[in-house]
Amino acid sequence: MANVLTDKEGKKRYLVSFTINGDEHQGLVKANTLFVNFIRDELDLTGTKRGCELGDCGSCTVLMEGKPVNACLLLAVEADGHSFTTIEGLATTNKLDLVQEKFIEYGAFQCGYCAPGMILSAKALLNSNPKPTEHEVREAISGNLCRCTGYVNVVKAILAASGQEVEH
Amino acid sequence: MYLPDFEYFAPDSIGEACQLLSQFGAKAKLISGGTDVLVKMKNELLAPEVLVSIKNLEELKKIEYVPGKGVVIGARAKHNDLVYSELLAKRYPSIPGAAKQMAHNQIRNSGTVGGNIVNAVPSADLPPILIALSATVHIVGAKGSRSLALEDVFTGPNTTCLAPDEIITEVIIPDQKMTGSTYMKFGLRAAGALAVAGVAAAVWVENGVMKDARIVMSAVGPTPMRAKKAEDFLKGKKITDELLAEAGKKAAEECKPIDDYRASAEYRRNLVSVFTKRSLRKAIDEGHV
Structure with a gap:
């Protein structure tokens, strides 16, 4: 399980590390942080869109270990240890996929x-x-x-x- | 859309998970793939104070054959793990066949077999084919473990007989005499749609005679339902198109569909009649598909 930091009000934050578009990331997330919000708000990877946010529309699709999943139905804390690709990870500097x-x-x-x-x-x-x-x-x-x-x-x-x- | 606050635990053993569930009781909810629990939390249908995640329990992801026991599917196997399982493709392609008819690719990469069972929606696509193949489930709780026929797990819409501290760890498909099985579903679209009605059939055919049959209907009752009168009617009889059509009529009489915005009860009965006939024919002619 990820390392847990507890603040003086008792709120817990979890240290997660994962690979996204080839880069290692570490971050502190609350249990209720959704992966889609974490990558958009903290990592500025806003290519991943929020749509229905209920797993129906696929706007938030990211590749987890190469497989498409809905980032709106993934807790950021459960991203720990995994490898992801978002739309930002496809193109190289001057060349689109x-x-x-x-x-x-x-x-x-x-x-x-x-x-x-x-x-x-x-x-x-x-x-x-x-x-x-x-x-x-x-x-x-x-x-x-x-x-x-x-x-x-x-x-x-x-x-x-x-x-x-x-x-x- | 944001989730309310909750405490989160990701235990490293099943025993520890059961202890946590027992300790927090009704305040806690088990989370596996998250495709049902998180949606319910977002829709404010569920507000657990504690989530107990079984994501670290790697041993629950296996799909393997155990001689003397049967095909064992771990509760955390994802739907797409079934879809692409070589073992299932060889032994019971009807299981990947049913799994592939569920939801869509993204959900099938997250949602799990155990979750599909304990979520217990009457339209769930996996339980009918598993019940048709006489599946049992292994259940572990804080005070011990037990095994149960899968069909006895369901007690009503969204409810099961599991105690709050109990976890389904595996689904077991015993070795069997059934020579064919299949699941047919009608949804309003080809993907991402719940079953309006579905029928799974498993048959044991010898020399053109139906030695045994199991028919399980989905989305036409409070739980996945056996069509036992239709099954009894078929046993020992020579297989003809008329016989299968008659079994379809009997299944349609047995099911207990409701009217809702997806379809009328009458329409669902018609679907059951036709799909029973067709799924029996397919299982008879093509084996496990």
């Missing part, structure tokens, strides 16, 4: 709020299944809601990122 490039090329954005989660779900899919079918792509992003109804171009962008021919 291929999935990001294809999202731009195929116009897979409207308002863009769902895009970080969509792109991370797509990354996780392509890492385990480099040549997915359209059905598999749709399944992989089924936990990411787009309320601008832009799924068609999102699916095309992900298929294109896998190197498959897609009608533009």
Whole structure:
């Protein structure tokens, strides 16, 4: 269990350490701090969005050990010892990730709020299944809601990122 | 959305977890994947003063075959651990098949088997197929442990027979004579939707005769429900399409659906009739799928 610091009012804070986008982080968190709030408010990783905050919409998707999870349903204290990727972790200094490039090329954005989660779900899919079918792509992003109804171009962008021919 | 304050413990042993649950009683809540507990806390349906997390109990994540016992699924195995389990794909693909119909990818990477059971919603997708395969659960409490048939765990919507200090540690699928099993679910969307109705069937077929059958219905009663009259009706009979259709009708008579905003009771009965027939046929023709 993480180290616990108790202040004079009896409030406990837990020392957690985890890796995010390749960087080691340590922080003091309260038991009720949600991971999505911690990374946005403390680490300025605001690419991860808060949407429904109930695990339905996927705006807060981050990769935990390479797998997409909802950061709104993860206690920061339970992030201890784990490794995460957020949308900020995909691009290198001057170069976007291929999935990001294809999202731009195929116009897979409207308002863009769902895009970080969509792109991370797509990354996780392509890492385990480099040549997915359209059905598999749709399944992989089924936990990411787009309320601008832009799924068609999102699916095309992900298929294109896998190197498959897609009608533009 | 923020959570109210609570005390947090992450014990290193099951015994310690049970002790904490026993010590804090009704003030405490067990948390595993968090996909139900945290949502309920955010919706102010639950306000525990203490959360006892079992995240450190690595031994509860296993999925393994134990000769003489059966397939053992740890309570902390995540839904996607079932979906991608090679062992289950080989022995009972119907379990990953049911797990894959739950929620969506993100939730399946967090939510756990034990959580899906103790949350005890009538529309839960895993219990029907597990009950159809005669699953038992191992339960550990502050004063000892016990084993129970999974179907006897549920006492009503959102309630189980577990004492406040008890934890389900594993689900056991015994070796069996069932030659096929499957779970079929109807939701309003293909992903991220609760079952409007679902039916799991397990069958033991020999020379075209139904030696035994277990039918379990979800979302059409206060708990996952066996369709026992339909099961008895099938036993020993030669398998025909008419027989399966008749079993479907009997199951529809037995279920106890309600009208709600997802569907009417009448519609749910129709679904049970059709899905019983179809899931039996699939299990008969295709084995464990």
